[in-house]
Amino acid sequence: MEWLTAPFEVAFVQRALLGGVLVSLICALAGTWVVLRGMAFLGDAMAHGLLPGVAIAALLGGSPLVGAAASATVMAAGVTGLARVRRLSRDTGIGLLFVGMLALGVIVVSRSQSFAVDLTGFLFGDVLAVRERDLVHLAVALAVAAIAAAAGHRAFLALAFDERTAHTLGLRPRLAHAALLGLLTLAIVASFHIVGTLLVLGLLIAPPAAALPWARGVGTVMAGAAALGVGATFLGLLLSWHLGTAAGATVAAVAVAQFFVSVSVSAVRDRLVRPTSVTGTDSSTPRSAAVRQPA
Template sequence: MITPLDFLTDLTNPNLTFLVRALAAVVLASLVTGVVGCHVVLRGMVFIGDAVAHSVFPGLAVAFVLGGSLVFGGLVAGIITAVLVAVFSQNRKLKEDSVIGIFFAGSFALGITIVSLAPGYSGSVQDFLFGSIVGISGADVAQAAGFAAVILLVLGLFHKELVAVSLDRESARACGLPVLALDVLLYVTVTVSVVISLQTLGNVLVLALLVIPASAARLLCSTLPRMMAFAPMFGVVCSVVGLYLSWAFNLPTGGVIVLTMIAGFLLCWVSLSLKHMRER
Protein backbone atom coordinates (compact mmCIF):
# COMPACT_ATOMS: atom_id res chain seq x y z
CA MET A 1 0.00 0.00 0.00
CA ILE A 2 1.15 3.53 -0.78
CA THR A 3 1.44 5.54 2.43
CA PRO A 4 0.83 9.31 2.62
CA LEU A 5 4.61 9.74 2.81
CA ASP A 6 5.01 7.67 -0.38
CA PHE A 7 2.37 9.86 -2.00
CA LEU A 8 4.35 12.98 -1.12
CA THR A 9 7.47 11.34 -2.53
CA ASP A 10 5.63 10.51 -5.75
CA LEU A 11 4.65 14.16 -6.08
CA THR A 12 8.36 15.05 -6.30
CA ASN A 13 9.13 12.28 -8.80
CA PRO A 14 9.97 13.88 -12.19
CA ASN A 15 8.45 10.85 -13.94
CA LEU A 16 5.08 11.47 -12.28
CA THR A 17 4.56 15.13 -13.08
CA PHE A 18 0.99 14.38 -14.17
CA LEU A 19 0.22 13.65 -10.51
CA VAL A 20 1.29 17.17 -9.51
CA ARG A 21 -0.83 18.61 -12.30
CA ALA A 22 -3.79 16.52 -11.14
CA LEU A 23 -3.32 17.78 -7.58
CA ALA A 24 -3.20 21.39 -8.78
CA ALA A 25 -6.30 20.83 -10.90
CA VAL A 26 -8.41 19.34 -8.10
CA VAL A 27 -7.34 22.06 -5.68
CA LEU A 28 -8.25 24.82 -8.15
CA ALA A 29 -11.57 23.17 -8.99
CA SER A 30 -12.39 22.72 -5.29
CA LEU A 31 -11.62 26.34 -4.44
CA VAL A 32 -13.80 27.73 -7.21
CA THR A 33 -16.73 25.33 -6.93
CA GLY A 34 -16.71 25.73 -3.14
CA VAL A 35 -17.45 29.45 -3.47
CA VAL A 36 -19.79 29.13 -6.47
CA GLY A 37 -21.56 26.22 -4.80
CA CYS A 38 -22.56 28.41 -1.85
CA HIS A 39 -24.54 30.60 -4.26
CA VAL A 40 -26.00 27.50 -5.92
CA VAL A 41 -27.15 25.96 -2.62
CA LEU A 42 -28.35 29.29 -1.21
CA ARG A 43 -30.48 29.85 -4.30
CA GLY A 44 -31.78 26.28 -4.47
CA MET A 45 -30.58 25.88 -8.06
CA VAL A 46 -28.64 22.64 -7.65
CA PHE A 47 -30.09 21.27 -10.87
CA ILE A 48 -28.29 23.96 -12.91
CA GLY A 49 -24.94 22.34 -12.12
CA ASP A 50 -26.06 19.02 -13.54
CA ALA A 51 -27.68 20.71 -16.54
CA VAL A 52 -24.57 22.72 -17.37
CA ALA A 53 -22.34 19.68 -16.96
CA HIS A 54 -24.35 17.86 -19.61
CA SER A 55 -25.01 20.85 -21.84
CA VAL A 56 -21.31 21.03 -22.76
CA PHE A 57 -21.67 17.93 -24.96
CA PRO A 58 -22.62 19.74 -28.18
CA GLY A 59 -19.59 22.02 -27.79
CA LEU A 60 -17.30 19.08 -27.11
CA ALA A 61 -18.51 17.27 -30.19
CA VAL A 62 -18.25 20.30 -32.48
CA ALA A 63 -14.77 21.11 -31.14
CA PHE A 64 -13.65 17.55 -31.77
CA VAL A 65 -14.97 17.54 -35.34
CA LEU A 66 -13.28 20.88 -36.07
CA GLY A 67 -10.06 19.88 -34.31
CA GLY A 68 -10.38 22.64 -31.73
CA SER A 69 -10.06 22.78 -27.93
CA LEU A 70 -12.56 20.54 -26.17
CA VAL A 71 -12.52 22.76 -23.09
CA PHE A 72 -13.22 25.88 -25.15
CA GLY A 73 -15.97 24.10 -27.08
CA GLY A 74 -17.61 22.90 -23.89
CA LEU A 75 -17.30 26.36 -22.36
CA VAL A 76 -19.03 28.03 -25.30
CA ALA A 77 -21.89 25.50 -25.32
CA GLY A 78 -22.32 25.73 -21.56
CA ILE A 79 -22.40 29.54 -21.57
CA ILE A 80 -24.95 29.63 -24.39
CA THR A 81 -27.18 27.25 -22.43
CA ALA A 82 -26.70 29.24 -19.22
CA VAL A 83 -27.67 32.51 -20.93
CA LEU A 84 -30.77 30.92 -22.49
CA VAL A 85 -31.83 29.55 -19.10
CA ALA A 86 -31.37 32.96 -17.47
CA VAL A 87 -33.39 34.73 -20.19
CA PHE A 88 -36.30 32.28 -20.25
CA SER A 89 -36.42 32.08 -16.43
CA GLN A 90 -37.45 35.75 -16.29
CA ASN A 91 -40.97 34.69 -17.34
CA ARG A 92 -42.90 34.31 -14.09
CA LYS A 93 -45.13 31.60 -15.59
CA LEU A 94 -42.13 29.30 -15.93
CA LYS A 95 -40.23 28.02 -12.91
CA GLU A 96 -36.46 28.09 -13.09
CA ASP A 97 -36.12 24.31 -12.71
CA SER A 98 -38.53 23.75 -15.61
CA VAL A 99 -36.51 25.97 -17.94
CA ILE A 100 -33.29 24.28 -16.83
CA GLY A 101 -34.81 20.86 -17.55
CA ILE A 102 -35.89 21.90 -21.05
CA PHE A 103 -32.51 23.23 -22.14
CA PHE A 104 -30.65 20.45 -20.35
CA ALA A 105 -32.59 17.81 -22.27
CA GLY A 106 -32.26 19.68 -25.56
CA SER A 107 -28.53 20.30 -25.34
CA PHE A 108 -27.81 16.77 -24.17
CA ALA A 109 -29.86 15.33 -27.02
CA LEU A 110 -28.00 17.55 -29.50
CA GLY A 111 -24.68 16.39 -28.05
CA ILE A 112 -25.62 12.72 -28.38
CA THR A 113 -26.68 13.30 -31.99
CA ILE A 114 -23.40 15.01 -32.87
CA VAL A 115 -21.41 12.28 -31.09
CA SER A 116 -23.11 9.61 -33.18
CA LEU A 117 -21.98 11.41 -36.34
CA ALA A 118 -18.36 11.78 -35.21
CA PRO A 119 -16.40 8.50 -35.50
CA GLY A 120 -13.63 8.05 -32.97
CA TYR A 121 -15.13 10.49 -30.49
CA SER A 122 -15.97 7.92 -27.79
CA GLY A 123 -12.55 8.02 -26.13
CA SER A 124 -12.65 11.77 -25.65
CA VAL A 125 -16.21 11.56 -24.36
CA GLN A 126 -15.16 8.96 -21.81
CA ASP A 127 -12.48 11.29 -20.44
CA PHE A 128 -15.00 14.06 -19.96
CA LEU A 129 -17.59 11.69 -18.47
CA PHE A 130 -15.33 10.20 -15.82
CA GLY A 131 -12.25 12.43 -15.73
CA SER A 132 -8.65 11.65 -16.60
CA ILE A 133 -5.81 12.74 -14.34
CA VAL A 134 -3.26 11.42 -16.84
CA GLY A 135 -4.62 13.70 -19.55
CA ILE A 136 -4.17 16.95 -17.64
CA SER A 137 -1.42 19.12 -19.13
CA GLY A 138 0.42 22.09 -17.74
CA ALA A 139 -1.55 24.29 -20.15
CA ASP A 140 -4.80 22.87 -18.74
CA VAL A 141 -3.73 23.77 -15.20
CA ALA A 142 -2.68 27.28 -16.23
CA GLN A 143 -5.96 27.75 -18.06
CA ALA A 144 -7.91 26.55 -15.03
CA ALA A 145 -5.95 28.91 -12.77
CA GLY A 146 -6.78 31.84 -15.03
CA PHE A 147 -10.47 31.00 -15.10
CA ALA A 148 -10.47 30.45 -11.32
CA ALA A 149 -8.93 33.86 -10.67
CA VAL A 150 -11.49 35.59 -12.91
CA ILE A 151 -14.43 33.75 -11.30
CA LEU A 152 -13.35 34.57 -7.75
CA LEU A 153 -12.74 38.21 -8.70
CA VAL A 154 -16.18 38.54 -10.33
CA LEU A 155 -17.96 36.88 -7.42
CA GLY A 156 -16.13 39.17 -5.01
CA LEU A 157 -17.08 42.31 -6.95
CA PHE A 158 -20.76 41.37 -7.26
CA HIS A 159 -21.17 39.47 -3.99
CA LYS A 160 -23.82 41.72 -2.42
CA GLU A 161 -25.89 41.96 -5.58
CA LEU A 162 -25.86 38.20 -6.20
CA VAL A 163 -26.86 37.48 -2.61
CA ALA A 164 -29.66 40.04 -2.79
CA VAL A 165 -31.12 38.40 -5.89
CA SER A 166 -30.77 34.93 -4.37
CA LEU A 167 -32.60 35.92 -1.18
CA ASP A 168 -35.45 37.92 -2.73
CA ARG A 169 -35.66 38.47 -6.47
CA GLU A 170 -38.65 40.82 -6.37
CA SER A 171 -37.14 43.05 -3.69
CA ALA A 172 -33.88 43.13 -5.64
CA ARG A 173 -35.78 44.14 -8.79
CA ALA A 174 -37.68 46.83 -6.85
CA CYS A 175 -34.35 48.22 -5.63
CA GLY A 176 -33.26 48.66 -9.23
CA LEU A 177 -30.82 45.77 -9.43
CA PRO A 178 -30.36 44.26 -12.94
CA VAL A 179 -31.78 40.84 -12.07
CA LEU A 180 -31.41 39.35 -15.58
CA ALA A 181 -27.77 40.45 -15.86
CA LEU A 182 -27.01 39.06 -12.40
CA ASP A 183 -28.73 35.78 -13.30
CA VAL A 184 -26.61 35.52 -16.43
CA LEU A 185 -23.50 36.34 -14.42
CA LEU A 186 -24.20 33.61 -11.86
CA TYR A 187 -25.06 31.01 -14.49
CA VAL A 188 -21.90 31.80 -16.44
CA THR A 189 -19.72 31.46 -13.32
CA VAL A 190 -21.36 28.11 -12.60
CA THR A 191 -20.68 27.05 -16.19
CA VAL A 192 -17.02 28.04 -16.11
CA SER A 193 -16.47 26.38 -12.73
CA VAL A 194 -18.03 23.17 -14.07
CA VAL A 195 -15.97 23.18 -17.27
CA ILE A 196 -12.63 23.64 -15.47
CA SER A 197 -13.51 20.65 -13.27
CA LEU A 198 -14.40 18.29 -16.10
CA GLN A 199 -11.00 16.80 -16.90
CA THR A 200 -10.28 15.89 -13.29
CA LEU A 201 -13.67 14.71 -12.06
CA GLY A 202 -15.70 14.25 -15.23
CA ASN A 203 -19.13 15.71 -15.81
CA VAL A 204 -20.90 12.70 -14.31
CA LEU A 205 -19.53 13.60 -10.87
CA VAL A 206 -18.73 17.31 -11.14
CA LEU A 207 -22.09 18.27 -9.60
CA ALA A 208 -20.75 16.86 -6.32
CA LEU A 209 -18.08 19.60 -6.19
CA LEU A 210 -20.77 22.25 -6.40
CA VAL A 211 -23.19 20.73 -3.91
CA ILE A 212 -21.45 18.68 -1.22
CA PRO A 213 -18.92 21.21 0.17
CA ALA A 214 -21.52 24.00 0.19
CA SER A 215 -24.09 21.73 1.84
CA ALA A 216 -21.59 20.71 4.53
CA ALA A 217 -20.80 24.37 5.07
CA ARG A 218 -24.47 25.20 5.43
CA LEU A 219 -24.80 22.56 8.15
CA LEU A 220 -21.96 23.97 10.24
CA CYS A 221 -21.86 27.68 9.41
CA SER A 222 -24.35 30.31 10.52
CA THR A 223 -23.41 33.03 8.04
CA LEU A 224 -22.70 33.17 4.31
CA PRO A 225 -19.13 34.50 4.68
CA ARG A 226 -18.30 31.56 6.94
CA MET A 227 -19.89 29.18 4.43
CA MET A 228 -17.77 30.62 1.64
CA ALA A 229 -14.64 30.15 3.72
CA PHE A 230 -15.48 26.65 4.93
CA ALA A 231 -16.76 25.15 1.64
CA PRO A 232 -13.55 25.64 -0.39
CA MET A 233 -11.42 24.31 2.48
CA PHE A 234 -13.70 21.29 2.82
CA GLY A 235 -13.50 20.67 -0.94
CA VAL A 236 -9.71 20.99 -1.06
CA VAL A 237 -9.13 18.63 1.88
CA CYS A 238 -11.53 16.00 0.54
CA SER A 239 -10.13 16.29 -3.00
CA VAL A 240 -6.53 15.88 -1.84
CA VAL A 241 -7.44 12.91 0.38
CA GLY A 242 -9.49 11.41 -2.44
CA LEU A 243 -6.63 11.84 -4.91
CA TYR A 244 -4.28 10.11 -2.49
CA LEU A 245 -6.68 7.19 -1.93
CA SER A 246 -7.28 6.76 -5.66
CA TRP A 247 -3.51 6.71 -6.26
CA ALA A 248 -2.84 4.36 -3.34
CA PHE A 249 -5.50 1.80 -4.29
CA ASN A 250 -5.55 2.33 -8.09
CA LEU A 251 -9.18 3.48 -8.11
CA PRO A 252 -11.02 6.02 -10.32
CA THR A 253 -10.05 9.49 -9.14
CA GLY A 254 -13.41 11.21 -9.62
CA GLY A 255 -15.39 8.50 -7.87
CA VAL A 256 -13.04 8.35 -4.88
CA ILE A 257 -13.01 12.14 -4.46
CA VAL A 258 -16.81 12.24 -4.44
CA LEU A 259 -17.03 9.36 -1.94
CA THR A 260 -14.51 11.17 0.27
CA MET A 261 -16.67 14.29 0.14
CA ILE A 262 -19.76 12.30 1.06
CA ALA A 263 -17.88 10.80 4.01
CA GLY A 264 -16.87 14.30 5.08
CA PHE A 265 -20.47 15.51 4.75
CA LEU A 266 -21.69 12.63 6.90
CA LEU A 267 -19.11 13.51 9.55
CA CYS A 268 -20.40 17.10 9.55
CA TRP A 269 -23.98 15.88 9.89
CA VAL A 270 -23.10 13.52 12.75
CA SER A 271 -21.12 16.21 14.60
CA LEU A 272 -24.03 18.65 14.27
CA SER A 273 -26.52 16.00 15.46
CA LEU A 274 -24.36 15.19 18.49
CA LYS A 275 -24.10 18.89 19.31
CA HIS A 276 -27.89 19.24 19.23
CA MET A 277 -28.26 16.17 21.45
CA ARG A 278 -25.86 17.61 24.03
CA GLU A 279 -27.71 20.94 24.03
CA ARG A 280 -30.95 19.17 24.87
Protein backbone atom coordinates in the same frame (compact mmCIF):
# COMPACT_ATOMS: atom_id res chain seq x y z
CA MET B 1 4.30 8.15 6.62
CA GLU B 2 5.55 6.82 3.29
CA TRP B 3 2.03 5.56 2.59
CA LEU B 4 0.86 9.16 2.94
CA THR B 5 3.55 10.91 0.93
CA ALA B 6 4.69 8.39 -1.70
CA PRO B 7 1.92 9.10 -4.25
CA PHE B 8 2.68 12.82 -4.26
CA GLU B 9 6.32 12.29 -5.11
CA VAL B 10 5.21 11.49 -8.67
CA ALA B 11 5.04 14.50 -11.00
CA PHE B 12 1.65 13.78 -12.58
CA VAL B 13 0.06 13.23 -9.17
CA GLN B 14 1.51 16.54 -7.99
CA ARG B 15 -0.10 18.25 -11.00
CA ALA B 16 -3.35 16.43 -10.28
CA LEU B 17 -3.27 17.64 -6.68
CA LEU B 18 -2.59 21.25 -7.69
CA GLY B 19 -5.26 21.08 -10.37
CA GLY B 20 -7.75 19.65 -7.90
CA VAL B 21 -6.93 22.36 -5.38
CA LEU B 22 -7.54 25.09 -7.97
CA VAL B 23 -10.81 23.44 -9.03
CA SER B 24 -11.87 23.18 -5.38
CA LEU B 25 -11.28 26.90 -4.84
CA ILE B 26 -13.22 27.83 -7.99
CA CYS B 27 -16.09 25.53 -7.05
CA ALA B 28 -16.16 26.92 -3.50
CA LEU B 29 -16.71 30.45 -4.83
CA ALA B 30 -19.47 29.41 -7.23
CA GLY B 31 -20.89 26.45 -5.34
CA THR B 32 -21.68 28.46 -2.22
CA TRP B 33 -24.12 30.60 -4.16
CA VAL B 34 -25.48 27.55 -6.01
CA VAL B 35 -26.33 25.93 -2.66
CA LEU B 36 -27.76 29.09 -1.09
CA ARG B 37 -29.78 29.90 -4.22
CA GLY B 38 -31.03 26.33 -4.65
CA MET B 39 -29.54 25.96 -8.14
CA ALA B 40 -28.19 22.40 -7.90
CA PHE B 41 -30.46 21.14 -10.68
CA LEU B 42 -29.40 24.03 -12.90
CA GLY B 43 -25.75 23.19 -12.23
CA ASP B 44 -26.35 19.56 -13.17
CA ALA B 45 -28.20 20.58 -16.33
CA MET B 46 -25.46 22.96 -17.39
CA ALA B 47 -22.76 20.36 -16.75
CA HIS B 48 -24.49 17.85 -19.01
CA GLY B 49 -25.36 20.58 -21.49
CA LEU B 50 -21.67 20.92 -22.37
CA LEU B 51 -21.76 17.67 -24.36
CA PRO B 52 -22.81 19.09 -27.79
CA GLY B 53 -20.08 21.73 -27.80
CA VAL B 54 -17.40 19.31 -26.62
CA ALA B 55 -18.49 16.67 -29.14
CA ILE B 56 -18.53 19.09 -32.07
CA ALA B 57 -15.17 20.55 -31.07
CA ALA B 58 -13.64 17.07 -30.83
CA LEU B 59 -15.02 16.01 -34.22
CA LEU B 60 -13.72 19.18 -35.85
CA GLY B 61 -10.33 18.96 -34.15
CA GLY B 62 -10.93 22.06 -32.06
CA SER B 63 -10.46 22.80 -28.37
CA PRO B 64 -12.93 21.01 -26.06
CA LEU B 65 -12.75 23.99 -23.71
CA VAL B 66 -13.94 26.33 -26.45
CA GLY B 67 -16.74 23.93 -27.34
CA ALA B 68 -17.73 23.59 -23.68
CA ALA B 69 -17.77 27.36 -23.24
CA ALA B 70 -19.97 27.76 -26.33
CA SER B 71 -22.45 25.15 -25.09
CA ALA B 72 -22.49 26.66 -21.61
CA THR B 73 -23.18 30.09 -23.08
CA VAL B 74 -26.10 28.69 -25.07
CA MET B 75 -27.45 26.98 -21.94
CA ALA B 76 -27.13 30.13 -19.84
CA ALA B 77 -28.82 32.25 -22.51
CA GLY B 78 -31.59 29.67 -22.84
CA VAL B 79 -32.21 29.56 -19.10
CA THR B 80 -32.31 33.35 -18.94
CA GLY B 81 -34.70 33.55 -21.89
CA LEU B 82 -37.09 30.85 -20.67
CA ALA B 83 -37.20 32.45 -17.21
CA ARG B 84 -39.11 35.33 -18.81
CA VAL B 85 -41.93 33.03 -19.99
CA ARG B 86 -44.49 33.61 -17.26
CA ARG B 87 -46.50 30.40 -17.66
CA LEU B 88 -43.43 28.18 -17.71
CA SER B 89 -41.79 27.23 -14.42
CA ARG B 90 -38.04 27.63 -14.17
CA ASP B 91 -37.49 23.93 -13.50
CA THR B 92 -39.50 22.99 -16.57
CA GLY B 93 -37.43 25.26 -18.80
CA ILE B 94 -34.17 23.97 -17.34
CA GLY B 95 -35.32 20.38 -17.76
CA LEU B 96 -36.24 20.91 -21.40
CA LEU B 97 -32.90 22.56 -22.15
CA PHE B 98 -31.11 19.78 -20.27
CA VAL B 99 -32.76 17.02 -22.30
CA GLY B 100 -32.46 18.90 -25.58
CA MET B 101 -28.75 19.66 -25.22
CA LEU B 102 -27.96 16.16 -23.99
CA ALA B 103 -29.90 14.61 -26.87
CA LEU B 104 -28.10 16.82 -29.36
CA GLY B 105 -24.76 15.78 -27.87
CA VAL B 106 -25.63 12.09 -28.11
CA ILE B 107 -26.69 12.56 -31.75
CA VAL B 108 -23.37 14.22 -32.56
CA VAL B 109 -21.46 11.48 -30.74
CA SER B 110 -23.42 8.77 -32.55
CA ARG B 111 -22.17 10.11 -35.88
CA SER B 112 -18.60 9.29 -34.88
CA GLN B 113 -17.16 5.78 -34.85
CA SER B 114 -14.20 6.60 -32.62
CA PHE B 115 -15.50 8.92 -29.93
CA ALA B 116 -15.93 6.40 -27.08
CA VAL B 117 -12.66 7.23 -25.32
CA ASP B 118 -13.21 10.97 -25.58
CA LEU B 119 -16.78 10.59 -24.32
CA THR B 120 -15.55 8.63 -21.31
CA GLY B 121 -13.09 11.42 -20.55
CA PHE B 122 -15.88 13.97 -20.89
CA LEU B 123 -18.16 12.11 -18.49
CA PHE B 124 -15.63 11.08 -15.86
CA GLY B 125 -12.64 13.37 -16.42
CA ASP B 126 -8.99 12.48 -16.01
CA VAL B 127 -7.46 14.36 -13.12
CA LEU B 128 -4.19 12.46 -13.51
CA ALA B 129 -3.74 13.85 -17.01
CA VAL B 130 -3.56 17.50 -15.91
CA ARG B 131 -0.86 19.38 -17.80
CA GLU B 132 1.00 22.53 -16.88
CA ARG B 133 -1.02 24.64 -19.30
CA ASP B 134 -4.20 23.30 -17.67
CA LEU B 135 -2.90 24.64 -14.37
CA VAL B 136 -2.38 28.04 -15.96
CA HIS B 137 -5.95 28.02 -17.32
CA LEU B 138 -7.30 27.03 -13.90
CA ALA B 139 -5.30 29.78 -12.18
CA VAL B 140 -6.72 32.36 -14.58
CA ALA B 141 -10.24 30.99 -14.06
CA LEU B 142 -9.76 31.21 -10.28
CA ALA B 143 -8.67 34.83 -10.53
CA VAL B 144 -11.71 35.70 -12.68
CA ALA B 145 -14.04 33.81 -10.34
CA ALA B 146 -12.61 35.59 -7.30
CA ILE B 147 -13.08 39.00 -8.92
CA ALA B 148 -16.64 38.15 -10.00
CA ALA B 149 -17.55 36.79 -6.56
CA ALA B 150 -16.15 39.86 -4.82
CA ALA B 151 -17.76 42.34 -7.20
CA GLY B 152 -21.16 40.65 -7.09
CA HIS B 153 -21.18 39.66 -3.41
CA ARG B 154 -23.80 42.16 -2.25
CA ALA B 155 -26.11 41.49 -5.20
CA PHE B 156 -25.67 37.72 -4.94
CA LEU B 157 -26.43 37.85 -1.21
CA ALA B 158 -29.68 39.76 -1.69
CA LEU B 159 -30.65 37.57 -4.64
CA ALA B 160 -30.03 34.36 -2.67
CA PHE B 161 -32.48 35.30 0.06
CA ASP B 162 -35.11 37.54 -1.52
CA GLU B 163 -35.25 38.69 -5.13
CA ARG B 164 -37.71 41.45 -4.20
CA THR B 165 -35.23 42.81 -1.66
CA ALA B 166 -32.55 42.86 -4.33
CA HIS B 167 -34.87 44.86 -6.58
CA THR B 168 -35.76 47.27 -3.77
CA LEU B 169 -32.09 47.89 -3.06
CA GLY B 170 -31.51 48.71 -6.72
CA LEU B 171 -29.25 45.70 -7.25
CA ARG B 172 -30.86 44.66 -10.55
CA PRO B 173 -31.70 41.01 -9.75
CA ARG B 174 -31.89 39.92 -13.40
CA LEU B 175 -28.39 41.18 -14.05
CA ALA B 176 -27.22 39.60 -10.79
CA HIS B 177 -28.78 36.28 -11.80
CA ALA B 178 -27.07 36.48 -15.20
CA ALA B 179 -23.74 37.19 -13.47
CA LEU B 180 -24.31 34.25 -11.15
CA LEU B 181 -24.98 32.04 -14.16
CA GLY B 182 -21.71 33.28 -15.61
CA LEU B 183 -19.86 32.36 -12.42
CA LEU B 184 -21.46 28.91 -12.44
CA THR B 185 -20.57 28.47 -16.10
CA LEU B 186 -16.97 29.40 -15.42
CA ALA B 187 -16.72 26.86 -12.60
CA ILE B 188 -18.23 24.05 -14.67
CA VAL B 189 -16.22 24.73 -17.81
CA ALA B 190 -12.99 25.02 -15.82
CA SER B 191 -13.70 21.81 -13.89
CA PHE B 192 -15.26 19.37 -16.34
CA HIS B 193 -12.00 18.18 -17.90
CA ILE B 194 -10.58 17.54 -14.43
CA VAL B 195 -13.40 15.54 -12.79
CA GLY B 196 -15.85 15.17 -15.70
CA THR B 197 -19.39 16.44 -16.08
CA LEU B 198 -20.98 13.58 -14.16
CA LEU B 199 -18.74 14.27 -11.17
CA VAL B 200 -18.31 18.04 -11.29
CA LEU B 201 -21.23 18.57 -8.93
CA GLY B 202 -19.30 16.58 -6.33
CA LEU B 203 -16.92 19.50 -5.81
CA LEU B 204 -19.43 22.17 -6.76
CA ILE B 205 -22.22 21.18 -4.37
CA ALA B 206 -20.94 18.81 -1.68
CA PRO B 207 -18.27 21.00 0.04
CA PRO B 208 -20.51 24.09 0.44
CA ALA B 209 -23.41 21.91 1.57
CA ALA B 210 -21.13 20.19 4.10
CA ALA B 211 -19.86 23.53 5.42
CA LEU B 212 -23.31 25.11 5.68
CA PRO B 213 -24.44 23.58 9.04
CA TRP B 214 -21.31 24.94 10.73
CA ALA B 215 -21.12 28.40 9.16
CA ARG B 216 -22.09 31.81 10.53
CA GLY B 217 -21.88 33.67 7.23
CA VAL B 218 -21.38 33.32 3.51
CA GLY B 219 -17.64 33.92 3.81
CA THR B 220 -17.38 31.10 6.33
CA VAL B 221 -19.26 28.77 3.98
CA MET B 222 -16.83 29.61 1.18
CA ALA B 223 -13.79 29.11 3.39
CA GLY B 224 -15.14 25.83 4.72
CA ALA B 225 -16.06 24.65 1.23
CA ALA B 226 -12.57 25.46 -0.02
CA ALA B 227 -10.96 23.56 2.86
CA LEU B 228 -13.23 20.56 2.40
CA GLY B 229 -12.68 20.54 -1.36
CA VAL B 230 -8.91 20.60 -0.94
CA GLY B 231 -9.15 17.85 1.66
CA ALA B 232 -11.34 15.74 -0.63
CA THR B 233 -8.85 16.19 -3.45
CA PHE B 234 -5.89 15.11 -1.31
CA LEU B 235 -7.67 12.14 0.28
CA GLY B 236 -9.30 11.11 -3.01
CA LEU B 237 -5.99 11.02 -4.85
CA LEU B 238 -4.36 9.17 -1.97
CA LEU B 239 -7.07 6.50 -1.88
CA SER B 240 -7.12 6.25 -5.65
CA TRP B 241 -3.37 5.60 -5.74
CA HIS B 242 -3.43 2.84 -3.13
CA LEU B 243 -6.76 1.24 -4.09
CA GLY B 244 -6.36 1.49 -7.85
CA THR B 245 -9.66 3.31 -8.34
CA ALA B 246 -10.60 6.09 -10.76
CA ALA B 247 -9.06 9.30 -9.42
CA GLY B 248 -11.80 11.80 -10.36
CA ALA B 249 -14.60 9.54 -9.13
CA THR B 250 -12.76 8.89 -5.86
CA VAL B 251 -12.29 12.62 -5.24
CA ALA B 252 -16.00 13.24 -5.86
CA ALA B 253 -16.99 10.29 -3.66
CA VAL B 254 -14.88 11.62 -0.79
CA ALA B 255 -16.51 15.06 -1.18
CA VAL B 256 -19.99 13.52 -1.01
CA ALA B 257 -18.95 11.39 1.99
CA GLN B 258 -17.82 14.59 3.74
CA PHE B 259 -21.30 16.00 3.26
CA PHE B 260 -23.03 13.02 4.87
CA VAL B 261 -20.57 13.01 7.77
CA SER B 262 -21.14 16.74 8.30
CA VAL B 263 -24.92 16.40 8.22
CA SER B 264 -24.84 13.43 10.59
CA VAL B 265 -22.53 15.09 13.11
CA SER B 266 -24.47 18.37 13.01
CA ALA B 267 -27.72 16.46 13.61
CA VAL B 268 -26.20 14.79 16.68
CA ARG B 269 -24.92 18.17 17.87
CA ASP B 270 -28.37 19.74 17.54
CA ARG B 271 -29.96 16.92 19.52
CA LEU B 272 -27.41 17.03 22.33
CA VAL B 273 -27.24 20.80 22.68
CA ARG B 274 -30.67 22.42 22.85
CA PRO B 275 -30.43 25.40 25.20
CA THR B 276 -33.66 27.18 26.03
CA SER B 277 -33.90 30.92 26.46
CA VAL B 278 -35.47 32.68 29.45
CA THR B 279 -38.73 33.16 27.57
CA GLY B 280 -38.99 29.43 27.00
CA THR B 281 -38.43 29.56 23.28
CA ASP B 282 -36.03 27.13 21.67
CA SER B 283 -32.77 28.85 20.78
CA SER B 284 -31.13 25.79 19.23
CA THR B 285 -31.24 27.17 15.73
CA PRO B 286 -28.38 25.67 13.73
CA ARG B 287 -25.48 27.95 12.97
CA SER B 288 -26.31 27.69 9.29
CA ALA B 289 -29.45 29.72 9.97
CA ALA B 290 -27.25 32.77 10.29
CA VAL B 291 -26.22 32.27 6.71
CA ARG B 292 -29.81 32.31 5.60
CA GLN B 293 -30.41 35.78 6.94
CA PRO B 294 -29.63 38.65 4.55
CA ALA B 295 -26.75 40.85 5.64
